[in-house]
Amino acid sequence: MPSFDIVSEVEKQEVKNAVEQTNKEVSTRFDFKGSDARVEQAEYVLTVFADDDFKITQVLDVLNNKLIKRGIDIKCIELGKIEKISGNKVKQSITVKTGVETELAKKIVRIIKDSKLKVQASIQGETVRVTGAKRDLLQDAIQLVKKSIGDFPLQFGNFRE
Known part of the structure; x- marks a missing residue:
């Protein structure tokens, strides 16, 4: 029958590649000079770190573009709330739903x-x-x-x- x-399903390796490309682009961009903006990955949970809310949205924009280019549908991404960490730094957790x-x-x-x-x-x-x-x-x-x-x-x- x-x-x-x-x-x-989402390929974990493709997510990892997109995160690495995002970190590379953020480290070379002029508007992020001297900033601690980055994306960290633990399995299917991503954490975006930045200096302020505006920079977090900029990093998320770069990450979304990289995910789309790698063939990952961004509908499977669930954004957490933006949390303040030490000083004026902020972070946001992102869950990739599978x-x-x-x-x-x-x-x-x-x-x-x-x-x-x-x-x-x-x-x-x-x-x-x-x-x-x-x-x-x-x-x-x-x-x-x-x-x-x-x-x-x-x-x-x-x-x-």
Whole structure:
């Protein structure tokens, strides 16, 4: 029976490359001369350090551009609040969301069930597996989910006959 998985994955190496490129650009830019602006990475949590709120937005802008160039959808980035640290320095934490959250997975399953397509959707951890009798039905399900869920980056993989 044909099936496919709906997942949301981000390559950690691409995020690391984007962070390194951001740090390199920030260290060479004239407007950051003498500034302690940088981005640090711990797994899928990024921390942006800067001298003030304006510089944090500038570093975030550079980071977003680098992430886009590396093929990472910035919809999977969740910004934390800006916190003050020693003196006039500030930091902001950024979480790179991976995996389909339970709430979103339930929404996807509900959309597929309400569509009356002859496919079954089940939640398996951080993925949603969709199975059906024919390949065409699965392709219709993919199109339906793409149209319905636009605010979160989803990939459709592990297609099996």
